[in-house]
Amino acid sequence: xxxxxxxxxxxxxxxxxxxxxxxxxxxxxxxxxxxxxxxxxxxxxxxxxxxxxxxxxxxxxxxxxxxxxxxxxxxxxxxxxxxxxxxxxxxxxxxxxxxxxxxxxxxxxxxxxxxxxxxxxxxxxxxxxxxxxxxxxxxxxxxxxxxxxxxxxxxxxxxxxxxxxxxxxxxxxxxxxxxxxxxxxxxxxxxxxxxxxxxxxxxxxxxxxxxxxxxxxxxxxxxxxxxxxxxxxxxxxxxxxxxxxxxxxxxxxxxxxxxxxxxxxxxxxxxxxxxxxxxxxxxxxxxxxxxxxxxxxxxxxxxxxxxxxxxxxxxxxxxxxxxxxxxxxxxxxxxxxxxxxxxxxxxxxxxxxxxxxxxxxxxxxxxxxxx
Amino acid sequence: xxxxxxxxxxxxxxxxxxxxxxxxxxxxxxxxxxxxxxxxxxxxxxxxxxxxxxxxxxxxxxxxxxxxxxxxxxxxxxxxxxxxxxxxxxxxxxxxxxxxxxxxxxxxxxxxxxxxxxxxxxxxxxxxxxxxxxxxxxxxxxxxxxxxxxxxxxxxxxxxxxxxxxxxxxxxxxxxxxxxxxxxxxxxxxxxxxxxxxxxxxxxxxxxxxxxxxxxxxxxxxxxxxxxxxxxxxxxxxxxxxxxxxxxxxxxxxxxxxxxxxxxxxxxxxxxxxxxxxxxxxxxxxxxxxxxxxxxxxxxxxxxxxxxxxxxxxxxxxxxxxxxxxxxxxx
Numbered sequence: 098x099x100x101x102x103x104x105x106x107x108x109x110x111x112x113x114x115x116x117x118x119x120x121x122x123x124x125x126x127x128x129x130x131x132x133x134x135x136x137x138x139x140x141x142x143x144x145x146x147x148x149x150x151x152x153x154x155x156x157x158x159x160x161x162x163x164x165x166x167x168x169x170x171x172x173x174x175x176x177x178x179x180x181x182x183x184x185x186x187x188x189x190x191x192x193x194x195x196x197x198x199x200x201x202x203x204x205x206x207x208x209x210x211x212x213x214x215x216x217x218x219x220x221x222x223x224x225x226x227x228x229x230x231x232x233x234x235x236x237x238x239x240x241x242x243x244x245x246x247x248x249x250x251x252x253x254x255x256x257x258x259x260x261x262x263x264x265x266x267x268x269x270x271x272x273x274x275x276x277x278x279x280x281x282x283x284x285x286x287x288x289x290x291x292x293x294x295x296x297x298x299x300x301x302x303x304x305x306x307x308x309x310x311x312x313x314x315x316x317x318x319x320x321x322x323x324x325x326x327x328x329x330x331x332x333x334x335x336x337x338x339x340x341x342x343x344x345x346x347x348x349x350x351x352x353x354x355x356x357x358x359x360x361x362x363x364x365x366x367x368x369x370x371x372x373x374x375x376x377x378x379x380x381x382x383x384x385x386x387x388x389x390x391x392x393x394x395x396x397x398x399x400x401x402x403x404x405x406x407x408x409x410x411x412x413x414x415x416x417x418x419x420x421x422x423x424x425x426x427x428x429x430x431x432x433x434x435x436x437x438x439x440x441x442x443x444x445x446x447x448x449x450x451x452x453x454x455x456x457x458x459x460x461x462x463x464x465x466x467x468x
Numbered sequence: 469x470x471x472x473x474x475x476x477x478x479x480x481x482x483x484x485x486x487x488x489x490x491x492x493x494x495x496x497x498x499x500x501x502x503x504x505x506x507x508x509x510x511x512x513x514x515x516x517x518x519x520x521x522x523x524x525x526x527x528x529x530x531x532x533x534x535x536x537x538x539x540x541x542x543x544x545x546x547x548x549x550x551x552x553x554x555x556x557x558x559x560x561x562x563x564x565x566x567x568x569x570x571x572x573x574x575x576x577x578x579x580x581x582x583x584x585x586x587x588x589x590x591x592x593x594x595x596x597x598x599x600x601x602x603x604x605x606x607x608x609x610x611x612x613x614x615x616x617x618x619x620x621x622x623x624x625x626x627x628x629x630x631x632x633x634x635x636x637x638x639x640x641x642x643x644x645x646x647x648x649x650x651x652x653x654x655x656x657x658x659x660x661x662x663x664x665x666x667x668x669x670x671x672x673x674x675x676x677x678x679x680x681x682x683x684x685x686x687x688x689x690x691x692x693x694x695x696x697x698x699x700x701x702x703x704x705x706x707x708x709x710x711x712x713x714x715x716x717x718x719x720x721x722x723x724x725x726x727x728x729x730x731x732x733x734x735x736x737x738x739x740x741x742x743x744x745x746x747x748x749x750x751x752x753x754x755x756x757x758x759x760x761x762x763x764x765x766x767x768x769x770x771x772x773x774x775x776x777x778x779x780x781x782x783x784x785x786x787x788x789x790x791x792x793x794x795x796x797x798x799x
Contacts, residue, residue, distance in 0.1 A: 144743075144766055182766070182769035182773065183766070213718065299509075307498065307501070310492075310494070311492045327519040328513075332508045332509050336504060339504045340504060404471040406472075414497075415485075415488050415493060416481065418484070419480045422483070430472075430473075434472075436471075437471040
């Protein structure tokens with residue numbers, strides 16, 4: 098491992114892919130702002146870039162090498178990429194910021210190509226452990242994974258979330274339609290997440306079916322998120338049909354920010370049954386909108402939700418249904434969850450996250466051991 | 469801060485037991501739910517095939533819509549012309565001018581509408597063809613992700629009628645890697661095979677495959693063709709087309725497969741468009757954000773990790789395309 102022997106002049110970032118409207122890309126751009134505000138030269142080098150990023154970031158081949166140890170490199174790890182090889186080959190002291198990579202077994206059966214990418218990513222992260230002098234995780238869960246791979250020093254530095262869309266006004270047409278549907282009674286459940294197998298939309302649907310069967314025949318479920326795995330998305334739609342829930346489940350796909358705001362506003366409970374989450378930004382958004390959460394305790398979910406939701410050790414349909422019922426019927430519990438959620442969401446503010454990241458860099462600077 | 473009372477989970481759990489026990493949920497209801505999804509999810513490949521079929525049907529439906537729109541447009545134009553003729557006969561010169569303009573405008577609108585529908589139908593057909601080809605290749609090779617619709621290749625990678633690449637320097641670089649080699653050479657995604665024909669004339673024992681070819685023997689994707697070749701059996705491999713739209717994980721799989729199929733001393737050449745901002749005007753293609761050209765340096769890293777040597781890169785003068793060459797060590 099190349100230990101830092103001098104305070105750096107520049108801290109450059111390496112990222113596999115950078116595009117707009119992507120959480121890790123936003124985090125990387127924010128990190129660049131923080132690094133520059135701390136007085137470092139800081140550029141971003143990537144293997145792939147969206148067209149809108151041209152001029153703001155550089156191709157990985159242009160990553161400079163300054164031989165005097167005054168250049169550090171920071172890798173933003175979220176998927177397998179040849180960018181990791183370029184990062185590994187760089188002679189400068191190395192930092193790594195880990196945003197979690199879904200375990201292979203959760204995606205491989207449905208998406209062999211994605212399975213290959215996540216396998217590569219996890220292999221690369223294990224191989225990088227001896228090279229990195231400080232590993233950052235955007236949750237304690239992620240930092241613990243770095244520890245398990247043998248990273249010598251790790252710290253938690255929260256994700257710098259894009260709050261731009263948190264307060265957009267709700268889409269008036271959708272709001273009207275959702276309000277009209279409520280006139281006939283029934284609760285609205287919401288889950289937001291890309292249609293990927295490890296997001297377990299099917300478990301949300303099963304719990305919803307049990308809820309309707311046991312408590313509320315008029316309930317509705319809204320599933321928001323693009324079809325990132327078409328075969329799984331088809332399976333989810335078939336399940337909706339097989340359970341006779343076609344009228345009650347709205348598989349909305351990708352929606353605009355105002356439409357999403359309308360759905361958060363109209364919904365009564367947010368239900369998450371994901372098998373794996375490294376952070377789970379929609380939970381944060383849900384708390385911000387005052388929507389109480391019922392969630393299965395997978396990955397970083399308990400850490401992200403904190404005391405602001407009902408976190409369950411199992412996602413048996415009857416258990417999730419009973420939890421949702423309790424949140425909907427117990428006004429004291431509901432009010433407490435809403436208040437706690439708003440307070441917790443505020444704790445993930447952009448300012449706090451930037452401060453967190455700056456503190457992590459300061460911690461790294463303390464590692465400098467002059468020759 | 470404690471919000472959830474410590475007894476809450478116990479109470480929820482008791483409630484779940486109650487609705488199971490007292491018949492609120494029918495006996496075996498949860499098992500039925502799980503069984504329903506297990507049945508659906510038993511074969512993800514079958515679901516993938518169904519997705520491809522649906523895309524194909526949508527494309528055909530789009531084509532039918534376009535045809536119907538064409539017919540409707542023709543009929544409307546005939547009716548309009550008849551009406552205009554009748555009006556002309558009955559009205560003076562001024563009215564005839566107004567009528568002619570109206571007919572022209574209506575005709576243009578109908579043509580634009582029909583053309584728009586045709587574009588949608590064509591795009592659907594292309595997408596369906598790409599999806600079907602991708603699924604076929606994925607099934608055959610046990611891999612997935614290489615069959616995305618092609619991005620427009622830079623001029624440097626186009627092959628002229630004589631089988632020469634658009635960039636003369638790149639052309640010489642590629643041809644020199646295979647000329648004089650003994651043993652079979654494979655060109656994966658060879659298009660209509662012009663470059664293959666030229667190299668064959670130069671004495672290279674080369675065969676080309678491409679998933680778009682009509683010939684069943686030659687209709688292969690890169691992964692499928694490489695997976696079907698014996699290990700260490702090829703004296704040369706030329707990869708093009710597919711290299712423009714790989715994902716990082718697929719790039720690794722492709723490079724690894726190619727490296728194992730090369731005989732000792734064999735040469736691998738990758739031809740690719742350079743990475744860069746893409747045209748976002750086509751929303752279908754722009755959504756496929758994972759498949760795109762990689763930078764030559766990333767290929768170099770990959771090939772070096774696989775133990776290949778003599779790695780060299782040749783970029784075109786315009787910087788819009790490149791070739792990466794490498795050799796499998798003899799020992």
